[in-house]
Amino acid sequence: MLRRLLLLWWIGCLASVCYGADLRIAVDADPISLDPHEQLSEAGIQYSHAVFDPLVRWRQDGTFEPRLASSWERLDQRTLRLHLRDDVTFHSGNRMDADDVLFTMDRLKLSTDFKGLFNVVQNVDKIDDYTVDIHTTDLYPLLLNSLAYVFVIDKAFYQGRAEIIKFGQTFAAKNVSGSGPFQVKQRIAGQKLVLERNPHYWDKSSRGNLKQLELITIRSDSTRLAALLTGDVDVISPVAPIDIARVQSTPDINFLALTGTRIVMLQLNQARRVEFQDIRVRKAMNLAINQALIVEKILRGYGEAAGQLSADAFAGHLSTLLPESDLAKAKQLMAEAGYEQGFRISMMAPNNRYMSDERVAQAAAAMLEKINIRVDLKTFPKAQYFQLFDQRAADVMMLGWQSDTFDSNNIFEFILACRDQQSGLGAYNSGGFCDALIDQGITLANNEMKPEQRERILQGIEAHVAAQALVIPLYWQPIIWAAKAHVNLASVVNFLNFPYWGDLEVRE
The missing domain is CATH 3.10.105.10 (Dipeptide-binding Protein; Domain 3)
Known part of the structure; x- marks a missing residue:
């Protein structure tokens, strides 16, 4: 019976990705809150790519990849039309549509950190449930670049309690409903953030197989390195310059520098x-x-x-x-x-x-x-x-x-x-x-x-x-990153240092 169950599991894994790997990552700082629009920071954007989805995102070659926007075209020099995916579900169970994009764009303009990216956006029009037009006040050559920072939030979940207060204890700072590959399981501010796989994630083409992702805050460079070398964590970032030679000489440790x-x-x-x-x-x-x-x-x-x-x-x-x-x-x-x-x-x-x-x-x-x-x-x-x-x-x-x-x-x-x-x-x-x-x-x-x-x-x-x-x-x-040999960091870390953990396929 056990052999038959294993065979059925193996056949199922051939047809789709089987989530089974856990990954522990030690970082020097954690995001200040669970609100993706509160602070424009590296830790915050890394978190957002795990729990939310942007309209578009950067590929490693510097081009743009469709995400919640499946395609786009220029209608004129001041208007960009976005066609949205119609198969995206938030962690709350709510479906994503154009209303969520409009709600998000309005909220970003209230964020002290993010609104500077969207000053040029005059208004966003809903054409239908899965089409929006973005109008700019002037010619703007970098609109797609800015849209890579539009992490769409769940209007039904946040409406009426979407206040943004930097370093504040708002609803959005402590509660989350994203559409990303991971859901928040636990957060202890300044210590750790535990994410678990979103079983209803829309991107079925991703080969990522992480079941759980734990981001552990270790501020000390030496303690962070010790955690990797002793096996307490699988990945660390950053690697202090003084430790690079030791990392490179350690068997079964991958070193990545960009x-x-x-x-x-x-x-x-x-x-x-x-x-x-x-x-x-x-x-x-x-x-x-x-x-x-x-x-x-x-x-x-x-x-x-x-x-x-x-x-x-x-x-x-x-x-x-x-x-x-x-x-x-x-x-x-x-x-x-x-x-x-x-x-x-x-x-x-x-x-x-x-x-x-x-x-x-x-x-x-x-x-x-x-x-x-x-x-x-x-x-x-x-x-x-x-x-x-x-x-x-x-x-x-x-x-x-x-x-x-x-x-x-x-x-x-x-x-x-x-x-x-x-x-x-x-x-x-x-x-x-x-x-x-x-x-x-x-x-x-x-x-x-x-x-x-x-x-x-x-x-x-x-x-x-x-x-x-x-x-x-x-x-x-x-x-600079370092990881155990079974973790292929080069496949998910890019020049902006925003790893796409949802796409990481770990060898077990």
Whole structure:
């Protein structure tokens, strides 16, 4: 009888995917809540891809793959028609249709973090239950890029209790009904998130065979690595640079490193410090920081020293803008500005958000000391740090930014634009400046459909930012994972570091 049951199970597995594998992943930070629209962060988007579905998503080759939108076409230069899947069921049992998409788009425009991606969307019209038209106020070449961040939510489940409060205890922060490959089984904030397979998931073509996925928060790099080596977890991310050699020399451990486009920077708050309003001081601080040394000594050669915000894959990148370190020139500029004796500043950074972030902050502070800028450095866990960042609580603050649209202008909109709470522009500008030239360039680039002309506009913004020394670019952070040999990470991890765990097929 047992043999017959096993045979029937095996035959069934030939016809469809059999879910049986459990995976334990140790990460350095967890999403701040279960609300997919509360914070635009790497941990949040990784979570959303597991529990929700976007309208479209990035393939590993940089093209777009249909998800909840099965197809699309341009009706005119300002209208995109989306055809929705008609076989999608939310975890609540409710069917997904056009009303859910309209509800989601309206909600995204209320999110402090996400609304900047959708300012250009004028309105969304329901044509029928499974067709919607998206109208933009102007020409916009990156609409599909933005739609990759539309994680559709269940209108019937959330309506009347869809309030978004960043770091708040809302209904959506604690309750969830997505359409993704996994459902939330358990969450202990700051400790673990347990997801179980959605048995009614619409994507029958996926070969993913995970039955349960457990995301465990381990902030310590060494403890995270120890958990992998002892078999307590199957996957870890990130791998600290100091541990890479050990991982690579360990049998039965796979190592994956990808070139990243997340730019890690220091922002100088001109509204808090009159000294930072002097371009000579800002230039001196830029010259005092040795980005190449940080990459070599702290990141162990992984990552790339940055002299600008745009990665070389982005249209705004300028090959002539290289990182420059010149201590003698930095001291000369400080003297010319009347600050040869220096001054004291406050600086804040996270200690579990970016690769070796605390050590990088300590190194940057030590480098600034060499031009007599004495730094009172404080570091905090990610959840606490970003509340302080939103308050602009220090003179210098560290930030890493992954362009959500894989484009320079996304960085400029969120980091450099004048702060506007209504539009969401400048939401992560802690520099305390408002530069009309940058805002004009952002608008021009958003409305320019010709790639060559758009590239020139974006490069002009990048050159202006460098000339004014408005921020201190540090490095582009690499994407580094390690896993047991039976886990093929390369099949699901992409250049944005948004793993599609629902598609992971684990060898048992």
